[in-house]
Amino acid sequence: MRDNRIRKLVIVGGGTAGWMAAAALRRHFQGGPLEITLVESSEIGTIGVGEATIPTIRGFYQQLGLTDIEVMQATQATCKLGIRFDGWVRPGQAFIHPFGLFGQDLRGTPFHHYWRKLAQAGEVTDIADYSLGASLARAGKFMAPQRNPSSPLGIFDWALHFDASLFAQLMRRVAQDNGVRRIDAKITKVNLDAETGHVASLDLDTGASLDGDLFIDCSGFRGLLIEEALQTGYESWSDTLLCDRAWAVQSEGQGEPPPYTDVTAQSAGWRWRIPLQHRYGNGYVFSSRHISEEDALAELKAAVPDPLLHEPRLIRFNPGRRKQAWNRNVIALGLSSGFLEPLESTSIALIETGIEKIKALFPDRDFAPELADEFNDWSKREMERVRDFIILHYWANKRGDTVFWRDCNAVTLPDTLQQKVDLWTRRGHFIRYRWEMFHPASWLAIYAGFELLPETIDPSLDGIDPQTLSAPLAEMRKAIAEVVASAPPHGVFLEQYCRPVAMAAQ
Numbered sequence: 001m002r003d004n005r006i007r008k009l010v011i012v013g014g015g016t017a018g019w020m021a022a023a024a025l026r027r028h029f030q031g032g033p034l035e036i037t038l039v040e041s042s043e044i045g046t047i048g049v050g051e052a053t054i055p056t057i058r059g060f061y062q063q064l065g066l067t068d069i070e071v072m073q074a075t076q077a078t079c080k081l082g083i084r085f086d087g088w089v090r091p092g093q094a095f096i097h098p099f100g101l102f103g104q105d106l107r108g109t110p111f112h113h114y115w116r117k118l119a120q121a122g123e124v125t126d127i128a129d130y131s132l133g134a135s136l137a138r139a140g141k142f143m144a145p146q147r148n149p150s151s152p153l154g155i156f157d158w159a160l161h162f163d164a165s166l167f168a169q170l171m172r173r174v175a176q177d178n179g180v181r182r183i184d185a186k187i188t189k190v191n192l193d194a195e196t197g198h199v200a201s202l203d204l205d206t207g208a209s210l211d212g213d214l215f216i217d218c219s220g221f222r223g224l225l226i227e228e229a230l231q232t233g234y235e236s237w238s239d240t241l242l243c244d245r246a247w248a249v250q251s252e253g254q255g256e257p258p259p260y261t262d263v264t265a266q267s268a269g270w271r272w273r274i275p276l277q278h279r280y281g282n283g284y285v286f287s288s289r290h291i292s293e294e295d296a297l298a299e300l301k302a303a304v305p306d307p308l309l310h311e312p313r314l315i316r317f318n319p320g321r322r323k324q325a326w327n328r329n330v331i332a333l334g335l336s337s338g339f340l341e342p343l344e345s346t347s348i349a350l351i352e353t354g355i356e357k358i359k360a361l362f363p364d365r366d367f368a369p370e371l372a373d374e375f376n377d378w379s380k381r382e383m384e385r386v387r388d389f390i391i392l393h394y395w396a397n398k399r400g401d402t403v404f405w406r407d408c409n410a411v412t413l414p415d416t417l418q419q420k421v422d423l424w425t426r427r428g429h430f431i432r433y434r435w436e437m438f439h440p441a442s443w444l445a446i447y448a449g450f451e452l453l454p455e456t457i458d459p460s461l462d463g464i465d466p467q468t469l470s471a472p473l474a475e476m477r478k479a480i481a482e483v484v485a486s487a488p489p490h491g492v493f494l495e496q497y498c499r500p501v502a503m504a505a506q
């Protein structure tokens with residue numbers, strides 16, 4: 001039988017995407033004949049942002065044999081229970097999107113119908129009081145979730161805020177320890193096979209040439225292989241996602257780090273504040289159609305409460321996706337495959353799912369088109385689902401104070417999102433599409449946070465006297481409040497378990 005297996009895998013780029021792929025794929029193909037080489041240019045550098053994650057990151061590094069504490073110590077990380085949206089509904093109003101559930105379903109009917117029924121009877125309660133994750137976050141506390149909580153009220157999850165360059169270094173160490181070869185050189189030319197149009201080799205500024213069977217393009221926004229060489233094309237979503245710039249800056253870390261990412265509405269976008277153990281990451285994501293770069297910079301500088309560690313850096317982006325994440329023998333991963341915007345910290349999570357797709361659909365040298373088709377369909381849908389979730393945050397705002405926020409209200413929703421919103425508002429029901437990254441509890445957090453509530457209550461509750469709901473729902477709130485009272489402050493948890501340790505030099 002002809003041995004048609006991929007023997008040489010070349011990863012282009014050594015940012016978060018490149019080193020995550022190198023570490024994970026080396027482990028996946030452990031012991032096999034596949035050679036993995038990563039080429040990066042220390043002269044070009046990485047984007048240097050991407051510090052807030054969602055809980056899937058923990059499963060990712062656990063598969064590599066790393067524990068939460070090891071990763072937190074190596075990356076100056078803090079715990080993230082969710083995102084606090086400040087001023088998004090109206091100035092001065094905030095809510096938390098936690099990684100976790102709200103309340104307890106009763107008699108097979110989702111909790112939110114009971115919560116609404118109680119409110120309609122005059123007892124309005126804060127939905128965050130029914131979420132352990134949101135309540136811990138609000139109180140500035142942290143504890144690891146129980147493995148098998150006795151009730152759904154104990155279910156929540158957590159993620160990390162980490163130093164992006166330290167995380168890439170950690171991934172690099174894991175990859176290199178397991179046999180990934182690293183080349184520090186600038187790629188000066190991408191050579192295509194005249195017959196197949198596949199990438200055949202890369203010319204390096206060292207004078208060497210690097211050939212491969214399969215190339216993973218992790219070269220960042222430019223898409224050195226997928227776009228510059230293969231001209232795959234890009235689908236822009238700037239008509240529905242208005243932000244296209246960010247100023248990013250690190251600041252001194254002062255005070256107790258909160259166990260959540262803070263995202264605060266600004267005049268033409270929003271500002272992030274990500275707590276690490278040794279500093280904060282800050283940035284202003286804005287729409288260049290609504291504010292100049294200079295004015296956005298001034299707004300950011302005025303808003304960051306602590307001393308800046310360097311001059312802010314401008315990053316320009318075009319929200320959207322590469323038309324084919326897999327084209328010929330090139331698979332784009334990370335920013336080269338597209339970028340929406342950082343609001344829900346989905347970019348690194350999309351790198352993780354990209355790696356899972358590569359594992360699941362790993363080709364041989366015949367490159368059967370069905371594999372790329374499946375990969376591309378999956379990637380497209382997954383990104384569209386995330387896009388819809390992010391659009392909802394902007395569209396549902398009730399600020400009305402600047403042209404930017406009014407323009408967000410006026411965006412035409414994609415059909416997939418419009419259907420979701422319609423079914424939610426009419427019937428309190430969640431549509432779940434294939435390849436959704438965000439579960440109903442996350443949609444509930446955003447709908448409720450923006451006061452976008454169902455017009456009707458599930459008819460199974462018609463026979464229930466709302467007064468009888470007061471006591472069981474109060475019990476739920478009490479059970480959560482008791483756990484929060486017994487949990488340690490986030491800073492105490494970090495001090496106890498997560499103080500940094502020096503990494504061995506490479």
Ligand code: FAD
Nearest residue numbers: 013014015016017046047050052187219220334335347348
């Ligand atoms: P890069 O970091 O840009 O790496 C590109 C690599 O390619 C580098 O190593 C470079 O040297 C190499 N390269 C390029 N050209 C050449 C060449 N010619 N020769 C050799 N090497 C070359 N994601 C999150 O999940 N959470 C967040 O909070 C978050 N915040 C963000 C905020 C902003 C403003 C932006 C823009 C993005 C954010 N992201 C976030 C996304 C996140 O930063 C990226 O997904 C992640 O860093 C992966 O980047 P990358 O590895 O694809 O690209």
